[in-house]
Amino acid sequence: MLAKRIIPCLDVKDGRVVKGVNFVNLRDAGDPVELAATYDREGADELVFLDISASVEGRATMIEVVKRTAGEITIPFTVGGGISHVDDMKRLLRAGADKIGINTAAVRNPALVSEGARKFGSQCIVVAIDARYNPEWGEWEVYTHGGRQSTGIRALEWASDIQKLGAGEILLTSMDADGTKDGFDIALTKAVSERVGIPVIASGGAGSINHFGEVFSEANADAALAATIFHYKEMTIAEVKDDLRAKGVEVR
C-alpha cells in the first residue's frame, strides 16, 4: 500500500528562502535548491515551494530555482504561489516541477483547475485550501489571499467541487491550527478526507512528533506538511518517520 508522506514546505521570495532555517553545514541557508537537496537526503518524500514574490522579476527567478532544483533532487516537488493561468503552469512544469499548487486563483476562476487537469493531467494539479472554522455555520470556510480574505464558500463543498473539476490532490491548511504548534486540525482534515476520493495533505499546527501519528491514524491524511519544525531542526524527518514506523504507519 502507499506510504504516508512527509513534506517540508519552503517559502521562497525573489529566489531566496525567507523563513528562518537552522541547518548546520549549509553553505547558503537561503538557497532553496541547497535546502531542497538537504531535505531530499534526510528522507523527505516530496517538497513544496511556495513562491511569495510580489514582482514579475521575483517570479522569473522562481523558474530558475525550479530548473536547478529539478536537476538536484530525486523526489517530486510542487510549486505554488501566484499561479493564475495555464501558461504559468506550463512554464513551471517545463522547468521541471512535478505538480502545480493553486489557491486563490482556483477560487476566483474554478475553470483553471479543469483546464490544468485536462492539459497536464490531474496528478499535476494540487488545489490548496486555506480553511477556518466558522462557528455560525458549524463548519469551515475557505479563505484566500494567504488567509486574509473570507470567501463565504464552505470548505467541504469546495473540496468536492475541485475534485469534480479534476484536482489530483488537496493541500489543506487549517488557519486555526497554523502557527499554534498544538497539532494538525484533526476534525477538519478528517472531514475533508471523508468527503473526497483524492489524497489530502494536512498542513498547519505541527509542533511535536506525535502530531504526525495523530493526523495519519485519526484523520486519515495521506501526507503531512510542515515548515518551521523542520527548518529550525526541532525534529528531523528521520525522527518523525521512526516514530511513525514504531506506530505501525507505513512510511518510506
Place this chain on the structure above:
Amino acid sequence: MIAIIDYGMGNLHSVSKAVERLGYNAVVTADPAVIAEADGAILPGVGAFGDAMENLRETGLDAVTKAYAGSGKPLLGICLGMQLLFDKSEEYGSHEGLGLLPGEVTRFSGDFKIPHMGWNKLQFRQADSPLLEGLEEGHVYFVHSFHVKTGQAGDLLATCDYYGDVTAIVGRESLFGMQFHPEKSGELGMKLLGNFLRLTGREGEAHVS
C-alpha cells in the same frame, strides 16, 4: 552516450539530469541517427497512450525504437514509456502499442483512489535480474491510472501492492520497463537507474562534478 527519446510527451529534464548525475552523457533527442548510435536508450513519457503512439508514428520514432530494441542494446521505458512497449492499451479507446513485449494496459478499477500516486514498496519477483542486483526492496514513486498485465510471467521482475499486484518492473534480455519514476524515487530509484545504465558498459564516461 545515453539517448533520451524525445517524442513530445512530458518533461525530460529530470530524467536527463539523473542520467548525468550517475556519470553518463545524456542526449535528449528525436534524431534517429543519434538514437541508433547510443549505447543505451530511454523511452520516457507522461500523458495519454493514444497521443504518445500517434506522436511516435508521426515522427517515425516507433520504428526507430523497435529497431533499437532489436539491436540488443539496453532500452528502458519509464512510466508511459514502459506501457508503450506492450501490445495494446484500452486507455480512451483501444490503441496498439509497440508490441515489443506481450501484454496489455488496462485501467485500475475499484473503490479506491485513482491515480495510484505516491510511494509504494517494490516486491522483487526475480531478484537475480541484473536490474535488481545488489538492491533491497524499498519504496519508489508511482503516478499512473493504467497498469500493465504482462502476457508472460517471465517478463515480470517486480510488483507492488495496490489493491492487488501491480506490474512495477518488467524485463526481457536487454529490454526493460519501470512503471514508477526512478528519477523521482530517491536513492533506490537512482540505484535502479544506475543498474540499467551499467548494462550499457559506459560507466564513468562523463565527469561527475
